[in-house]
Amino acid sequence: MTEMLSNARLESPVATTAGATSRLKPAKGTVPQAARGTRRRLGPGRSVPFGRLIGPGLLIAVWWAASAFGYLDPRILSGPGTVLSTAADLVSTGRLQDNVLVSLQRAGLGLFFGVAAGVILAVAAGLNRTGEYLLDGTLQVKRAIPSLAMLPLLILWLGIGEQMKVTVIALGVAVNMYINTYASLTGIDSRYVELAEGLDLSRWQFIRKVVVPGSLPGFFVGLRLGVTASWLGLIVVEQINATQGIGYMMFQAQQYAQSDVIIVGLVAYGIFGFASDAAVRAIERRVLSWRRTLAG
Template sequence: MTAVTSHHRPVTAAEPGPLVDVVAEPLTRGARRSRVPRWLRRLSGPFVLLLAWAVSAEAGWLNRDLFPPPGEVFGAAWDLLASGQLQAHVGQSMLRVLTGTVLGVLAGVVIAVVAGLTRIGEDLLDSTMQVFKAVPNFALTPLLVIWMGIGEGPKILLITLGVAIAIYINTYSGIRSVDAQLVEVAQTVGAKRSTLIRHIVLPGATPGFLVGLRLGLSSAWLSLIFAETINTTEGIGFLMSRAQTLLQFDVSVLIILIYAVAGLASYALVRLLERRLLAWRNGFQGV
């Protein structure tokens, strides 16, 4: 019989085949995309929104009296900066958010650790936290004013509750999601309880904690809106209420932009913490 000869040459390292080309092509495209800094690509979305707003205002598609163009809004910001009002109001609001967030993180983590590590803690605390989760913050505002007066107490407490609930739910879930086999292996080799918690449980719960922190910071700014309706003369919530009363739509839009920038900065902070605290995790980062 005549031997059948192949007309296809073998694929060698010096001569890549079609499969190598298919794999290399998206990698090359990804390398080209990576020349643009990621932080700049992330800001492209908000920039497009601002551009669309400016174009719509100039084209007359928006009612300038009800939705001022960017130039008028930035002009209002400059006037408030020049008078010192914007710095004072934003500074007071940031102080409230910072205080409530720190207290909320501490409370949420402590409750989550107690409920997550022990069944007795779960039985005593979890149902209570679920009750607080089901009650919206703004429903508590009148009661907090009656119980605590109109000082800073109810404002800080509203923010603290919003942050603590988000931290608790996600941290507790992270603790209970730790692989039970890892815990059993650690107990088998004689690891102490403190070692088990420090090296297995808490690192395993860190991703959940960071998710809770991201939601908690968003909740803090939302809670601030309700908190600053409680008889206050300082804060961006007060500035918003005054602008609505005086029909200052440029100031109202400015406050919305401030909330947006604060939310974006909070998101960037959590992403920074994720890169530092979760450097050990080799998760999927997209293509």
């Protein structure tokens, strides 16, 4: 009986808690760091508004200084002043706007069809074993084959018109959307699925309350990569039998060694890529406002 009582005292929550508390107490003569008012910060710190513009701004400043002090050969790389003057001329003649509108249309169509196809395939493979067995292996093989490597075959099938250009962009977007959305769907904790089954949720309620919130982070990662893929594909396809577009304008400038026009095109690609990524990030922060992450 005495032995049972002693064992009970050893296993009681009170005794365990007291022991844990004694182990957590600091040694004599030491003061906890928080009490000294110098708590260590482990996170990346507070975000600065428009802080991502600092890097590009520094790059432009270095470029401007190198051009001003004569370290750059203007025949190889034009200075910022020359590029701004050329951009103003292209805007005044309407040439830049016309090419930009064509490029935006191509990238927008490719992004739309790519996002739609990637999400549909991810849902079909991520929520159904039959769909996974039929689709995932094929799409993983496609991921190993760059979309640009399929250009000869797509030209043979679709010709060299707008349909081929939009298809190349859509393929690059769809793979990124599928991989990330599928990974987020299959990464949902199985305990949430068991809870939904225990609550006898319908299929639609399960998708709305479990699947959508669980897959949104991966969806937005895929969307950001898809936006970048749309611009990368656009750069290539606009140099294949194109008569309009930023890439066509740059290709024509290459023939006449107009580096300033080429840089205007590169800057246009960079601005649209940066702006589209920032727009997706802003939407992501608003939609996923319930998350507390290091991104802020």
